[in-house]
Amino acid sequence: MLVLTASGCVTVHGEREVVPTATKSEAARALSDFTAAYNDADEAFDPALDADRVTGALGAINQAGLKAQRASSPTGNPNHVPLKLSDTRFVIPKKAGWPRWFLTDSDANRGNGSDRWLLVFTRATPDDVWAVAYLTVVPPDQVPALKTDKDGYAEAVSANSDEVAVRPADLSQNYANYLQQGGEVFAPGPHTSDWRTQREKSASLPGKSTQYVDQPLTSDTYAPLALRTADGGALVFFATRHFEKQTAAQGLNLNVDANVRALMTGEAKSSITLERVSNQAVLDPAKSAADRQVRFLSRIQGLTGARGE
Numbered sequence: 256m257l258v259l260t261a262s263g264c265v266t267v268h269g270e271r272e273v274v275p276t277a278t279k280s281e282a283a284r285a286l287s288d289f290t291a292a293y294n295d296a297d298e299a300f301d302p303a304l305d306a307d308r309v310t311g312a313l314g315a316i317n318q319a320g321l322k323a324q325r326a327s328s329p330t331g332n333p334n335h336v337p338l339k340l341s342d343t344r345f346v347i348p349k350k351a352g353w354p355r356w357f358l359t360d361s362d363a364n365r366g367n368g369s370d371r372w373l374l375v376f377t378r379a380t381p382d383d384v385w386a387v388a389y390l391t392v393v394p395p396d397q398v399p400a401l402k403t404d405k406d407g408y409a410e411a412v413s414a415n416s417d418e419v420a421v422r423p424a425d426l427s428q429n430y431a432n433y434l435q436q437g438g439e440v441f442a443p444g445p446h447t448s449d450w451r452t453q454r455e456k457s458a459s460l461p462g463k464s465t466q467y468v469d470q471p472l473t474s475d476t477y478a479p480l481a482l483r484t485a486d487g488g489a490l491v492f493f494a495t496r497h498f499e500k501q502t503a504a505q506g507l508n509l510n511v512d513a514n515v516r517a518l519m520t521g522e523a524k525s526s527i528t529l530e531r532v533s534n535q536a537v538l539d540p541a542k543s544a545a546d547r548q549v550r551f552l553s554r555i556q557g558l559t560g561a562r563g564e
Contacts, residue, residue: 275347275408276355277376277385282345285376285385286359290340293317298335300325310377311388311476312494312534316557319518323558326517339364340372346401348411348482354379356388356480358409360398371395373536375480375492388476389492391536391553399538399552400485412481412489419539420547423479423491426537427471430495434469442548446535462507468498472532487541490552495533497556502526515561523563530560 277285292305302321309317324332340361347357356377363372375389402410414424421429421440429440434451441447457465472494473479479493502525503509509523519527533556537549 271351273349273351275349277347277357279345279347282347282357282359282376282385283343286340286343286361286374288384289374289376289387290338294335294337296321297332297338299331300328301331307384308386309388310386311478312472312532313387313390313555314476315532315559316534316555319559320557323514323517327513336364346409346482348409349404350411353381358482363392366392369395371398373398377476377480389480389494389534389536390555391492391534392555393536393552397552399490401490402483402485402487410483412483412491414479414481416481416489418487418542419481419489420542420544421539421549423481423489423493423539424473426479426491426493426535426539426549427473427495430493430535431469431471434467434497440549441537442550444551446551446554462504463509464502466500466502468500470496470498472496481539484538486544488544489539491537491539493535493537495535497531497533498528499531500526500528511561511563515558518558519561519563521563526564528562528564529558530562531556532559 296305
């Protein structure tokens with residue numbers, strides 16, 4: 256995966272030298288291009304307008320969301336407000352070969368006004384455009400301090416690194432397992448223990464039962480990406496897929512809203528299965544840390560499909 260292969264690097268065109276993955280001006284242009292495409296797509300509710308600027312987990316969430324919104328509002332977004340990103344810090348790691356990636360940390364005119372938007376840009380070959388695979392939104396005081404060298408470049412962490420509590424390559428599967436079975440890998444919080452409790456309460460309600468299935472997403476553009484933090488751990492971005500099957504009791508109907516219907520195949524006569532993709536950002540402690548539980552910074556999920564039966 257990207258920087259994170261077992262051998263330590265990927266080579267294209269014979270490139271084996273460890274170099275910055277982008278220049279600052281190249282990264283700034285990529286951010287500008289993404290923002291312009293994102294705003295065009297949001298204004299028109301047209302997924303084609305930013306399809307080449309999103310990929311991986313964010314791409315799946317963005318494209319499905321625009322498709323659903325376009326079905327409800329085919330003339331575009333009447334409440335469109337252009338996204339503006341400012342006060343950007345560019346976090347550029349060094350690595351050999353391709354694919355390559357970097358992180359931007361920006362203020363955004365969304366949410367509570369102080370949250371920082373962390374965008375992970377990737378491209379697989381020199382001929383590709385930069386596209387955003389992960390989006391994380393966090394308060395400024397929760398943005399972790401990252402390790403940098405004397406020239407200001409960040410350190411990428413291998414997916415198979417044993418220097419952290421959980422190998423980045425294993426986080427997606429571990430999270431899927433945790434949601435099904437629990438455990439001690441992840442620290443308690445809204446995206447771990449609280450979500451499991453919420454699911455347990457929703458599993459059996461009057462007139463409706465709900466089943467959950469969770470799956471890892473690790474291949475190709477869904478591969479995890481990690482940067483070394485100043486304390487020796489890692490900031491890791493990874494993806495998962497989640498299914499939620501709702502079954503109505505005999506004689507009762509399921510309520511299906513317009514956005515779900517826009518992405519649904521079949522007819523929800525007695526059940527509907529919702530498919531969602533989720534992108535996570537977590538702090539993975541150093542293997543030597545006293546507290547080795549993985550802590551969530553952010554989780555963003557979106558509906559990507561539905562099937563009625």
